[in-house]
Amino acid sequence: MGLRHPTSRTTSLTEFRELIISAVILLTLWIGITLEVGELRGLGRRGLNRDADNLIRSLEQSAIRTIEGADQILRFIQASYARDPSHFTLTDWLKAYRAADGIAVQLALIGPDGMLVASSIPNSARVDLSDREHFRVHVGNDGDRLFISKPVFGRVSRQ
Numbered sequence: 001m002g003l004r005h006p007t008s009r010t011t012s013l014t015e016f017r018e019l020i021i022s023a024v025i026l027l028t029l030w031i032g033i034t035l036e037v038g039e040l041r042g043l044g045r046r047g048l049n050r051d052a053d054n055l056i057r058s059l060e061q062s063a064i065r066t067i068e069g070a071d072q073i074l075r076f077i078q079a080s081y082a083r084d085p086s087h088f089t090l091t092d093w094l095k096a097y098r099a100a101d102g103i104a105v106q107l108a109l110i111g112p113d114g115m116l117v118a119s120s121i122p123n124s125a126r127v128d129l130s131d132r133e134h135f136r137v138h139v140g141n142d143g144d145r146l147f148i149s150k151p152v153f154g155r156v157s158r159q
Helices: 006-083 090-096
Strands: 108-110 116-119
Touching: 006 090, 090 116
Parallel strands: none
Antiparallel strands: 108 116
16 A cells, blocks of 8 residues: 555656756756857957957048148149249149049138138139138148148039
């Protein structure tokens, strides 16, 4: 009546051991997977940081080359104007020299009084630019340096 079969107790103990071993194996696998995922995330972040650093360096070098190219164009214009100011025309100069990268949207020559002398925009009227930062920074300054102002709404280009 109340007697158990001796193998049923052994079977339960065996099943319990197998269950414990399976749980330990699963726990070990989950710990391994979690560690591996963490490592992969770290590698991914380091890779993203490296890619971002490379992109920033490339952008910096591109900006430097663009600014140096613009400065060179302005120095060529300056030298051409200094050679013969009475016969210098900005539009003719620009026709002769086309920038390969097309960075120059508008170029203007401003006289010492702040009035527009010449512009790359054809048929430009004389416009007073004496209040503009990109003009004022050079007033009374004997230095010959490139100045990049904040973007402004163009009085000649209307852009």
